[in-house]
Amino acid sequence: MISKENIEPIQFLFEQDLLEAIQKVGTIKQVPKGEIMIDLGEHIQFIPLLLDGAIKVVREDDSGEELLLYFVEFGNTCAMTLNCCLEDTSSEIRAICEADTTLIMVPVTYMDPWLAQYRSWRNFIFESYQNRLNEMLKAIDALTFLKLDERLEKYLSDKSKVSKSASLKITHLEIAMDLNSSRVVISRLLKKMENQGKVVLGRNTIKINI
DNA sequence: ACATTAAGTGATT
DNA sequence: AATCACTTAATGT
Structure with a gap:
Protein backbone atom coordinates (compact mmCIF):
# COMPACT_ATOMS: atom_id res chain seq x y z
CA MET A 1 0.00 0.00 0.00
CA ILE A 2 1.40 3.32 -1.03
CA SER A 3 0.86 6.28 1.24
CA LYS A 4 -0.99 9.40 0.22
CA GLU A 5 2.12 11.57 0.32
CA ASN A 6 3.85 9.32 -2.17
CA ILE A 7 1.03 9.40 -4.64
CA GLU A 8 0.51 13.12 -4.27
CA PRO A 9 2.94 14.40 -6.94
CA ILE A 10 1.15 12.30 -9.54
CA GLN A 11 -2.38 13.17 -8.52
CA PHE A 12 -3.05 15.49 -11.39
CA LEU A 13 -2.45 12.68 -13.88
CA PHE A 14 -5.17 10.26 -12.90
CA GLU A 15 -8.77 10.10 -11.76
CA GLN A 16 -9.51 9.35 -8.13
CA ASP A 17 -10.53 5.70 -8.57
CA LEU A 18 -7.37 4.92 -10.45
CA LEU A 19 -5.20 6.68 -7.90
CA GLU A 20 -6.68 4.47 -5.23
CA ALA A 21 -6.07 1.40 -7.36
CA ILE A 22 -2.45 2.44 -7.88
CA GLN A 23 -2.03 2.90 -4.15
CA LYS A 24 -3.40 -0.57 -3.57
CA VAL A 25 -1.41 -2.60 -6.10
CA GLY A 26 1.70 -0.51 -6.63
CA THR A 27 4.91 -0.50 -4.65
CA ILE A 28 7.45 2.23 -4.09
CA LYS A 29 10.96 1.56 -5.27
CA GLN A 30 14.05 3.62 -4.59
CA VAL A 31 16.94 3.18 -6.97
CA PRO A 32 20.36 4.68 -6.37
CA LYS A 33 22.23 6.59 -9.03
CA GLY A 34 24.07 4.47 -11.54
CA GLU A 35 22.06 1.30 -11.08
CA ILE A 36 20.88 -0.58 -14.13
CA MET A 37 17.12 -0.98 -13.78
CA ILE A 38 16.33 -2.84 -16.92
CA ASP A 39 18.83 -4.55 -19.18
CA LEU A 40 18.66 -5.88 -22.70
CA GLY A 41 16.69 -9.08 -23.02
CA GLU A 42 15.02 -8.82 -19.64
CA HIS A 43 11.35 -9.41 -19.23
CA ILE A 44 9.31 -6.61 -17.76
CA GLN A 45 7.08 -7.33 -14.81
CA PHE A 46 6.32 -3.84 -13.66
CA ILE A 47 5.28 -0.60 -15.22
CA PRO A 48 7.40 2.17 -13.74
CA LEU A 49 5.89 5.54 -12.90
CA LEU A 50 8.59 8.05 -12.20
CA LEU A 51 8.11 10.21 -9.11
CA ASP A 52 11.51 11.75 -8.66
CA GLY A 53 14.93 11.55 -10.24
CA ALA A 54 15.70 10.66 -13.84
CA ILE A 55 16.40 7.61 -15.94
CA LYS A 56 18.67 7.34 -18.93
CA VAL A 57 17.57 5.00 -21.68
CA VAL A 58 20.24 3.65 -23.98
CA ARG A 59 20.49 1.16 -26.77
CA GLU A 60 23.49 -1.00 -27.41
CA ASP A 61 24.91 -1.33 -30.89
CA ASP A 62 26.69 -4.33 -32.37
CA SER A 63 30.08 -3.33 -31.01
CA GLY A 64 28.73 -3.03 -27.47
CA GLU A 65 28.74 0.75 -27.54
CA GLU A 66 25.94 2.53 -25.74
CA LEU A 67 23.85 5.02 -27.65
CA LEU A 68 21.81 7.50 -25.65
CA LEU A 69 18.16 7.44 -26.68
CA TYR A 70 16.39 9.68 -24.20
CA PHE A 71 15.81 10.59 -20.57
CA VAL A 72 12.68 9.70 -18.63
CA GLU A 73 11.61 12.55 -16.37
CA PHE A 74 9.06 13.18 -13.66
CA GLY A 75 5.51 12.11 -14.33
CA ASN A 76 6.48 9.99 -17.26
CA THR A 77 6.94 6.37 -17.92
CA CYS A 78 9.19 4.54 -20.32
CA ALA A 79 7.48 3.97 -23.63
CA MET A 80 9.81 1.14 -24.57
CA THR A 81 8.79 -0.61 -21.39
CA LEU A 82 5.13 -0.12 -22.17
CA ASN A 83 5.77 -1.67 -25.52
CA CYS A 84 7.28 -4.70 -23.87
CA CYS A 85 4.29 -4.98 -21.55
CA LEU A 86 1.78 -4.94 -24.35
CA GLU A 87 3.68 -7.24 -26.65
CA ASP A 88 5.09 -9.37 -23.86
CA THR A 89 8.50 -9.29 -25.48
CA SER A 90 11.86 -8.76 -23.84
CA SER A 91 13.51 -5.40 -23.46
CA GLU A 92 15.25 -3.82 -26.41
CA ILE A 93 16.84 -1.21 -24.24
CA ARG A 94 18.82 -0.65 -21.09
CA ALA A 95 17.60 1.76 -18.43
CA ILE A 96 20.12 3.31 -16.08
CA CYS A 97 19.42 5.63 -13.18
CA GLU A 98 20.78 9.05 -13.92
CA ALA A 99 20.13 10.29 -10.39
CA ASP A 100 18.75 8.77 -7.22
CA THR A 101 15.26 7.88 -8.27
CA THR A 102 11.95 6.93 -6.70
CA LEU A 103 9.23 5.28 -8.67
CA ILE A 104 5.98 3.42 -8.34
CA MET A 105 5.99 -0.07 -9.72
CA VAL A 106 2.70 -1.37 -11.00
CA PRO A 107 2.49 -5.04 -11.99
CA VAL A 108 2.00 -5.45 -15.74
CA THR A 109 -1.15 -7.47 -15.24
CA TYR A 110 -3.05 -4.26 -14.58
CA MET A 111 -2.03 -2.76 -17.88
CA ASP A 112 -4.91 -4.19 -19.91
CA PRO A 113 -7.80 -3.94 -17.46
CA TRP A 114 -6.92 -0.34 -16.65
CA LEU A 115 -6.83 0.56 -20.32
CA ALA A 116 -10.41 -0.62 -20.58
CA GLN A 117 -11.51 0.86 -17.28
CA TYR A 118 -9.87 4.22 -16.85
CA ARG A 119 -9.94 7.10 -19.23
CA SER A 120 -7.02 8.84 -17.54
CA TRP A 121 -4.89 5.72 -17.88
CA ARG A 122 -5.59 5.54 -21.59
CA ASN A 123 -4.65 9.16 -21.93
CA PHE A 124 -1.51 8.67 -19.93
CA ILE A 125 -0.32 5.72 -22.01
CA PHE A 126 -1.31 7.40 -25.21
CA GLU A 127 0.49 10.59 -24.33
CA SER A 128 3.60 8.74 -23.26
CA TYR A 129 3.77 7.15 -26.67
CA GLN A 130 3.12 10.41 -28.40
CA ASN A 131 5.79 12.23 -26.40
CA ARG A 132 8.30 9.50 -26.93
CA LEU A 133 7.65 9.27 -30.62
CA ASN A 134 8.20 12.98 -30.95
CA GLU A 135 11.36 12.86 -28.93
CA MET A 136 12.65 9.94 -30.90
CA LEU A 137 12.11 11.87 -34.10
CA LYS A 138 14.08 14.72 -32.63
CA ALA A 139 16.80 12.32 -31.59
CA ILE A 140 17.01 10.97 -35.12
CA ASP A 141 17.17 14.51 -36.46
CA ALA A 142 19.93 15.25 -34.01
CA LEU A 143 21.91 12.23 -35.14
CA THR A 144 21.55 12.78 -38.84
CA PHE A 145 21.38 16.53 -39.22
CA LEU A 146 23.05 18.10 -36.22
C1' DA B 1 56.76 11.97 -3.04
C1' DC B 2 54.57 9.10 -6.23
C1' DA B 3 50.77 7.05 -8.90
C1' DT B 4 46.43 7.82 -10.95
C1' DT B 5 43.04 10.17 -13.42
C1' DA B 6 41.23 14.34 -16.01
C1' DA B 7 42.06 17.60 -19.39
C1' DG B 8 44.83 20.13 -23.11
C1' DT B 9 47.39 20.04 -27.61
C1' DG B 10 49.89 19.12 -32.12
C1' DA B 11 50.27 16.07 -35.75
C1' DT B 12 48.30 12.52 -38.72
C1' DT B 13 44.61 10.13 -41.23
C1' DA C 1 35.92 14.06 -36.55
C1' DA C 2 38.85 10.30 -34.87
C1' DT C 3 43.16 8.52 -33.21
C1' DC C 4 47.86 8.74 -31.46
C1' DA C 5 51.23 10.33 -28.69
C1' DC C 6 52.53 13.29 -25.41
C1' DT C 7 52.10 17.14 -21.82
C1' DT C 8 50.13 19.43 -17.94
C1' DA C 9 47.30 19.76 -13.96
C1' DA C 10 44.58 18.08 -10.13
C1' DT C 11 43.79 14.43 -6.67
C1' DG C 12 44.37 10.45 -3.94
C1' DT C 13 47.55 7.43 -1.07
Whole structure:
Protein backbone atom coordinates (compact mmCIF):
# COMPACT_ATOMS: atom_id res chain seq x y z
CA MET A 1 0.00 0.00 0.00
CA ILE A 2 1.40 3.32 -1.03
CA SER A 3 0.86 6.28 1.24
CA LYS A 4 -0.99 9.40 0.22
CA GLU A 5 2.12 11.57 0.32
CA ASN A 6 3.85 9.32 -2.17
CA ILE A 7 1.03 9.40 -4.64
CA GLU A 8 0.51 13.12 -4.27
CA PRO A 9 2.94 14.40 -6.94
CA ILE A 10 1.15 12.30 -9.54
CA GLN A 11 -2.38 13.17 -8.52
CA PHE A 12 -3.05 15.49 -11.39
CA LEU A 13 -2.45 12.68 -13.88
CA PHE A 14 -5.17 10.26 -12.90
CA GLU A 15 -8.77 10.10 -11.76
CA GLN A 16 -9.51 9.35 -8.13
CA ASP A 17 -10.53 5.70 -8.57
CA LEU A 18 -7.37 4.92 -10.45
CA LEU A 19 -5.20 6.68 -7.90
CA GLU A 20 -6.68 4.47 -5.23
CA ALA A 21 -6.07 1.40 -7.36
CA ILE A 22 -2.45 2.44 -7.88
CA GLN A 23 -2.03 2.90 -4.15
CA LYS A 24 -3.40 -0.57 -3.57
CA VAL A 25 -1.41 -2.60 -6.10
CA GLY A 26 1.70 -0.51 -6.63
CA THR A 27 4.91 -0.50 -4.65
CA ILE A 28 7.45 2.23 -4.09
CA LYS A 29 10.96 1.56 -5.27
CA GLN A 30 14.05 3.62 -4.59
CA VAL A 31 16.94 3.18 -6.97
CA PRO A 32 20.36 4.68 -6.37
CA LYS A 33 22.23 6.59 -9.03
CA GLY A 34 24.07 4.47 -11.54
CA GLU A 35 22.06 1.30 -11.08
CA ILE A 36 20.88 -0.58 -14.13
CA MET A 37 17.12 -0.98 -13.78
CA ILE A 38 16.33 -2.84 -16.92
CA ASP A 39 18.83 -4.55 -19.18
CA LEU A 40 18.66 -5.88 -22.70
CA GLY A 41 16.69 -9.08 -23.02
CA GLU A 42 15.02 -8.82 -19.64
CA HIS A 43 11.35 -9.41 -19.23
CA ILE A 44 9.31 -6.61 -17.76
CA GLN A 45 7.08 -7.33 -14.81
CA PHE A 46 6.32 -3.84 -13.66
CA ILE A 47 5.28 -0.60 -15.22
CA PRO A 48 7.40 2.17 -13.74
CA LEU A 49 5.89 5.54 -12.90
CA LEU A 50 8.59 8.05 -12.20
CA LEU A 51 8.11 10.21 -9.11
CA ASP A 52 11.51 11.75 -8.66
CA GLY A 53 14.93 11.55 -10.24
CA ALA A 54 15.70 10.66 -13.84
CA ILE A 55 16.40 7.61 -15.94
CA LYS A 56 18.67 7.34 -18.93
CA VAL A 57 17.57 5.00 -21.68
CA VAL A 58 20.24 3.65 -23.98
CA ARG A 59 20.49 1.16 -26.77
CA GLU A 60 23.49 -1.00 -27.41
CA ASP A 61 24.91 -1.33 -30.89
CA ASP A 62 26.69 -4.33 -32.37
CA SER A 63 30.08 -3.33 -31.01
CA GLY A 64 28.73 -3.03 -27.47
CA GLU A 65 28.74 0.75 -27.54
CA GLU A 66 25.94 2.53 -25.74
CA LEU A 67 23.85 5.02 -27.65
CA LEU A 68 21.81 7.50 -25.65
CA LEU A 69 18.16 7.44 -26.68
CA TYR A 70 16.39 9.68 -24.20
CA PHE A 71 15.81 10.59 -20.57
CA VAL A 72 12.68 9.70 -18.63
CA GLU A 73 11.61 12.55 -16.37
CA PHE A 74 9.06 13.18 -13.66
CA GLY A 75 5.51 12.11 -14.33
CA ASN A 76 6.48 9.99 -17.26
CA THR A 77 6.94 6.37 -17.92
CA CYS A 78 9.19 4.54 -20.32
CA ALA A 79 7.48 3.97 -23.63
CA MET A 80 9.81 1.14 -24.57
CA THR A 81 8.79 -0.61 -21.39
CA LEU A 82 5.13 -0.12 -22.17
CA ASN A 83 5.77 -1.67 -25.52
CA CYS A 84 7.28 -4.70 -23.87
CA CYS A 85 4.29 -4.98 -21.55
CA LEU A 86 1.78 -4.94 -24.35
CA GLU A 87 3.68 -7.24 -26.65
CA ASP A 88 5.09 -9.37 -23.86
CA THR A 89 8.50 -9.29 -25.48
CA SER A 90 11.86 -8.76 -23.84
CA SER A 91 13.51 -5.40 -23.46
CA GLU A 92 15.25 -3.82 -26.41
CA ILE A 93 16.84 -1.21 -24.24
CA ARG A 94 18.82 -0.65 -21.09
CA ALA A 95 17.60 1.76 -18.43
CA ILE A 96 20.12 3.31 -16.08
CA CYS A 97 19.42 5.63 -13.18
CA GLU A 98 20.78 9.05 -13.92
CA ALA A 99 20.13 10.29 -10.39
CA ASP A 100 18.75 8.77 -7.22
CA THR A 101 15.26 7.88 -8.27
CA THR A 102 11.95 6.93 -6.70
CA LEU A 103 9.23 5.28 -8.67
CA ILE A 104 5.98 3.42 -8.34
CA MET A 105 5.99 -0.07 -9.72
CA VAL A 106 2.70 -1.37 -11.00
CA PRO A 107 2.49 -5.04 -11.99
CA VAL A 108 2.00 -5.45 -15.74
CA THR A 109 -1.15 -7.47 -15.24
CA TYR A 110 -3.05 -4.26 -14.58
CA MET A 111 -2.03 -2.76 -17.88
CA ASP A 112 -4.91 -4.19 -19.91
CA PRO A 113 -7.80 -3.94 -17.46
CA TRP A 114 -6.92 -0.34 -16.65
CA LEU A 115 -6.83 0.56 -20.32
CA ALA A 116 -10.41 -0.62 -20.58
CA GLN A 117 -11.51 0.86 -17.28
CA TYR A 118 -9.87 4.22 -16.85
CA ARG A 119 -9.94 7.10 -19.23
CA SER A 120 -7.02 8.84 -17.54
CA TRP A 121 -4.89 5.72 -17.88
CA ARG A 122 -5.59 5.54 -21.59
CA ASN A 123 -4.65 9.16 -21.93
CA PHE A 124 -1.51 8.67 -19.93
CA ILE A 125 -0.32 5.72 -22.01
CA PHE A 126 -1.31 7.40 -25.21
CA GLU A 127 0.49 10.59 -24.33
CA SER A 128 3.60 8.74 -23.26
CA TYR A 129 3.77 7.15 -26.67
CA GLN A 130 3.12 10.41 -28.40
CA ASN A 131 5.79 12.23 -26.40
CA ARG A 132 8.30 9.50 -26.93
CA LEU A 133 7.65 9.27 -30.62
CA ASN A 134 8.20 12.98 -30.95
CA GLU A 135 11.36 12.86 -28.93
CA MET A 136 12.65 9.94 -30.90
CA LEU A 137 12.11 11.87 -34.10
CA LYS A 138 14.08 14.72 -32.63
CA ALA A 139 16.80 12.32 -31.59
CA ILE A 140 17.01 10.97 -35.12
CA ASP A 141 17.17 14.51 -36.46
CA ALA A 142 19.93 15.25 -34.01
CA LEU A 143 21.91 12.23 -35.14
CA THR A 144 21.55 12.78 -38.84
CA PHE A 145 21.38 16.53 -39.22
CA LEU A 146 23.05 18.10 -36.22
CA LYS A 147 26.78 18.28 -36.03
CA LEU A 148 28.53 17.03 -32.95
CA ASP A 149 28.92 20.49 -31.46
CA GLU A 150 25.16 21.06 -31.64
CA ARG A 151 24.49 17.63 -30.20
CA LEU A 152 26.84 18.44 -27.36
CA GLU A 153 24.98 21.65 -26.55
CA LYS A 154 21.67 19.81 -26.56
CA TYR A 155 23.15 17.10 -24.39
CA LEU A 156 24.36 19.60 -21.82
CA SER A 157 21.08 21.46 -21.64
CA ASP A 158 19.16 18.18 -21.34
CA LYS A 159 21.47 17.12 -18.57
CA SER A 160 21.11 20.30 -16.60
CA LYS A 161 17.34 20.15 -17.00
CA VAL A 162 17.24 16.61 -15.71
CA SER A 163 19.51 17.32 -12.76
CA LYS A 164 17.88 20.72 -12.14
CA SER A 165 21.30 22.32 -11.95
CA ALA A 166 23.45 24.51 -14.16
CA SER A 167 26.58 22.94 -12.77
CA LEU A 168 27.18 19.40 -13.96
CA LYS A 169 29.52 16.97 -12.30
CA ILE A 170 30.73 14.95 -15.23
CA THR A 171 33.94 14.11 -17.07
CA HIS A 172 34.65 14.69 -20.74
CA LEU A 173 35.08 10.97 -21.15
CA GLU A 174 31.59 10.23 -19.87
CA ILE A 175 30.11 12.73 -22.29
CA ALA A 176 32.10 11.23 -25.12
CA MET A 177 30.70 7.79 -24.34
CA ASP A 178 27.12 9.06 -24.27
CA LEU A 179 27.54 10.79 -27.61
CA ASN A 180 29.54 7.99 -29.23
CA SER A 181 32.50 10.24 -29.66
CA SER A 182 35.99 10.41 -28.27
CA ARG A 183 37.22 12.29 -25.25
CA VAL A 184 39.65 14.45 -27.22
CA VAL A 185 36.95 15.74 -29.51
CA ILE A 186 34.63 16.57 -26.64
CA SER A 187 37.43 18.37 -24.82
CA ARG A 188 38.10 20.50 -27.89
CA LEU A 189 34.46 21.33 -28.46
CA LEU A 190 34.02 22.23 -24.79
CA LYS A 191 37.07 24.46 -24.98
CA LYS A 192 35.51 26.21 -27.97
CA MET A 193 32.25 26.65 -26.05
CA GLU A 194 34.16 28.04 -23.12
CA ASN A 195 35.80 30.64 -25.36
CA GLN A 196 32.33 31.57 -26.61
CA GLY A 197 31.24 32.04 -23.01
CA LYS A 198 28.69 29.23 -23.17
CA VAL A 199 30.25 27.17 -20.40
CA VAL A 200 32.84 27.32 -17.67
CA LEU A 201 35.07 24.30 -17.36
CA GLY A 202 36.69 22.78 -14.33
CA ARG A 203 37.93 19.38 -13.37
CA ASN A 204 34.87 17.14 -13.18
CA THR A 205 32.54 20.08 -13.54
CA ILE A 206 30.87 22.04 -16.31
CA LYS A 207 28.82 25.16 -15.65
CA ILE A 208 26.23 26.03 -18.24
CA ASN A 209 25.59 29.64 -19.26
CA ILE A 210 23.02 29.22 -21.99
C1' DA B 1 56.76 11.97 -3.04
C1' DC B 2 54.57 9.10 -6.23
C1' DA B 3 50.77 7.05 -8.90
C1' DT B 4 46.43 7.82 -10.95
C1' DT B 5 43.04 10.17 -13.42
C1' DA B 6 41.23 14.34 -16.01
C1' DA B 7 42.06 17.60 -19.39
C1' DG B 8 44.83 20.13 -23.11
C1' DT B 9 47.39 20.04 -27.61
C1' DG B 10 49.89 19.12 -32.12
C1' DA B 11 50.27 16.07 -35.75
C1' DT B 12 48.30 12.52 -38.72
C1' DT B 13 44.61 10.13 -41.23
C1' DA C 1 35.92 14.06 -36.55
C1' DA C 2 38.85 10.30 -34.87
C1' DT C 3 43.16 8.52 -33.21
C1' DC C 4 47.86 8.74 -31.46
C1' DA C 5 51.23 10.33 -28.69
C1' DC C 6 52.53 13.29 -25.41
C1' DT C 7 52.10 17.14 -21.82
C1' DT C 8 50.13 19.43 -17.94
C1' DA C 9 47.30 19.76 -13.96
C1' DA C 10 44.58 18.08 -10.13
C1' DT C 11 43.79 14.43 -6.67
C1' DG C 12 44.37 10.45 -3.94
C1' DT C 13 47.55 7.43 -1.07
